[in-house]
Amino acid sequence: MSCSSCSTNKDGVPNGCKSNGNCGTGTCGSGNKLAVFDWLSNMTLPTGEAPFNIFEVRFKNGRKHFFSNPENLTISMGDVVAVEGSSGHDVGIVSLAGELVKVQMKKRKIDADSEEVKKIYRKASQKDIDVWQEARDREPETQRKGREIISRLGLKMKLSDVEYQGDATKATFYYTADDRVDFRQLIRDLASAFSIRVEMRQVGMRQEAARLGGVGSCGRELCCSTWLTDFRKVNTAAARYQQLSLNPLKLAGQCGKLKCCLNYELDTYLDALQSFPKQDKVLKTEKGDAVFVKMDIFKKLLWYTYKEESFKWYKLSLDQVHEIIEMNKNNELALPLEEYELEIAEETPIDFENVVGQDSLTRFDAPKKSRNNRRRSRKPVSKKPENQASEAKITRKPQAKQVKKAEGEPKPDKKRVDNRKPRPKNNPRNRRSKPEAGTAEKPTQGQQKKPRNQKRRNNNQRKKNNSDTKNNPNNEN
Numbered sequence: 001m002s003c004s005s006c007s008t009n010k011d012g013v014p015n016g017c018k019s020n021g022n023c024g025t026g027t028c029g030s031g032n033k034l035a036v037f038d039w040l041s042n043m044t045l046p047t048g049e050a051p052f053n054i055f056e057v058r059f060k061n062g063r064k065h066f067f068s069n070p071e072n073l074t075i076s077m078g079d080v081v082a083v084e085g086s087s088g089h090d091v092g093i094v095s096l097a098g099e100l101v102k103v104q105m106k107k108r109k110i111d112a113d114s115e116e117v118k119k120i121y122r123k124a125s126q127k128d129i130d131v132w133q134e135a136r137d138r139e140p141e142t143q144r145k146g147r148e149i150i151s152r153l154g155l156k157m158k159l160s161d162v163e164y165q166g167d168a169t170k171a172t173f174y175y176t177a178d179d180r181v182d183f184r185q186l187i188r189d190l191a192s193a194f195s196i197r198v199e200m201r202q203v204g205m206r207q208e209a210a211r212l213g214g215v216g217s218c219g220r221e222l223c224c225s226t227w228l229t230d231f232r233k234v235n236t237a238a239a240r241y242q243q244l245s246l247n248p249l250k251l252a253g254q255c256g257k258l259k260c261c262l263n264y265e266l267d268t269y270l271d272a273l274q275s276f277p278k279q280d281k282v283l284k285t286e287k288g289d290a291v292f293v294k295m296d297i298f299k300k301l302l303w304y305t306y307k308e309e310s311f312k313w314y315k316l317s318l319d320q321v322h323e324i325i326e327m328n329k330n331n332e333l334a335l336p337l338e339e340y341e342l343e344i345a346e347e348t349p350i351d352f353e354n355v356v357g358q359d360s361l362t363r364f365d366a367p368k369k370s371r372n373n374r375r376r377s378r379k380p381v382s383k384k385p386e387n388q389a390s391e392a393k394i395t396r397k398p399q400a401k402q403v404k405k406a407e408g409e410p411k412p413d414k415k416r417v418d419n420r421k422p423r424p425k426n427n428p429r430n431r432r433s434k435p436e437a438g439t440a441e442k443p444t445q446g447q448q449k450k451p452r453n454q455k456r457r458n459n460n461q462r463k464k465n466n467s468d469t470k471n472n473p474n475n476e477n
Contacts, residue, residue, distance in 0.1 A: 036096050038077060054112060055120065056096035056104060057083055060136075060163045061211040062225065064095060066105060067120045068112075075120070082128050082166065084118040087197070091124050091132040091166030128166065135164035142194060146173060149189050157181045160208045170197040176208055206231045209255035216253060223260055234258040241269050243295065272297045277321060284328045287336040290314070304337060314341045 036056075045051060053069045067083045069075060079094045096104065110116055124132070143162040150159055157177040164171050171194065175181075183200055190198045203211070210224035224231065239251055239262060253259040276295065283290040283304060290304040293313055300318040305311075314337035316324075324334040334340075 057092040058095035059092045080124040082121045088167040132166045135168035172199045205255040238262040285334045
């Protein structure tokens with residue numbers, strides 16, 4: 001995709017427009033839709049043959065038409081020219097010249113003497129370019145006001161784009177609609193609002209997407225807006241032949257219709273499917289009848305399952321399926337599918353081979369060891385006989401604790417042990433039940449002294465009472 005300034009000269013040296021990535025004339029396909037590279041531009045014509053005098057001119061959003069050059073102007077790709085319009089003149093950019101124009105006209109079935117081929121008036125002057133740029137700047141505002149008028153009239157149509165003619169005297173409104181629309185009143189309102197001549201042109205969903213452009217689900221620009229010129233019919237049968245799921249969200253493109261790319265590989269799939277049996281073919285085996293489930297066309301594998309045991313799928317090769325079909329034609333039952341599945345040899349995928357002796361690619365993929373394992377490894381391991389160690393591993397945890405206690409080993413917990421001697425039970429001081437440790441609060445000093453003094457008084461009183469009874473025998477009671 002290049003213009004005359006980017007192509008090579010007579011000596012074979014590229015000219016270049018010094019744009020560093022963008023074409024200086026705007027015709028190299030950098031940001032332009034349906035740009036073409038004239039690969040015949042540097043080839044000389046045979047002697048006595050005049051150059052082809054019809055040029056291809058590109059307008060807004062990739063719209064292209066053919067125009068003749070009756071005045072033999074020196075025109076090359078990328079030149080801005082003023083051409084004949086329906087009324088007045090239009091301004092466009094020359095996108096193709098030379099012998100390739102013949103190929104494009106033959107592809108579109110347009111003759112050189114046809115009425116569709118109009119004239120080129122002149123190269124655009126600065127005044128023509130200023131009027132043309134001013135008209136292009138008015139298009140977004142015209143589209144916004146046109147949608148307001150359509151909504152006010154209540155018409156069931158969608159205004160997708162507006163294109164002004166180069167002389168700013170006419171505007172073409174592109175719209176999409178499901179049904180027939182009566183827009184006679186709309187034309188009157190648009191003509192009075194913008195003071196121009198109005199042309200309404202209905203386009204399909206695919207043409208609308210081609211004009212607006214966008215990015216598809218593959219991550220590339222839409223084919224219809226970059227290089228695709230004709231839109232062939234796409235059916236859901238194309239998805240069935242390619243074993244695709246009939247999900248409208250995945251099969252539909254930006255235009256809401258089926259993707260045009262479903263037709264690209266359809267011929268290859270149809271050629272490969274000629275050797276496959278029909279999907280409604282039933283395989284008769286000793287275990288029962290088997291029906292088709294799915295297939296892998298390019299690996300030539302098919303999956304079948306029994307009618308009674310549909311939860312299990314069996315993978316068969318194409319040759320095995322043909323063998324079973326031939327046996328069924330001779331009124332013979334084939335072996336169960338399990339035996340056929342075992343005969344398929346699965347190819348092991350080629351893995352990385354360390355030929356040069358470099359480090360492994362997965363040397364950093366091993367997980368790091370946790371710190372808890374390091375701490376456990378640092379603890380000293382007590383030496384035990386082999387028999388006792390095996391018994392400790394087999395028994396449960398509470399039994400292991402009892403074994404350690406019997407052997408006299410220290411307990412693992414570090415609780416404080418009270419080694420004081422217990423007091424005798426006959427001691428009167430121990431008659432009163434003491435609160436358990438940790439449950440009751442400790443008494444203060446005053447509370448501790450008071451009961452001790454009271455006990456001493458009671459003991460003295462008892463001694464006095466006993467002495468009194470001995471000295472006075474007359475006292476009864």
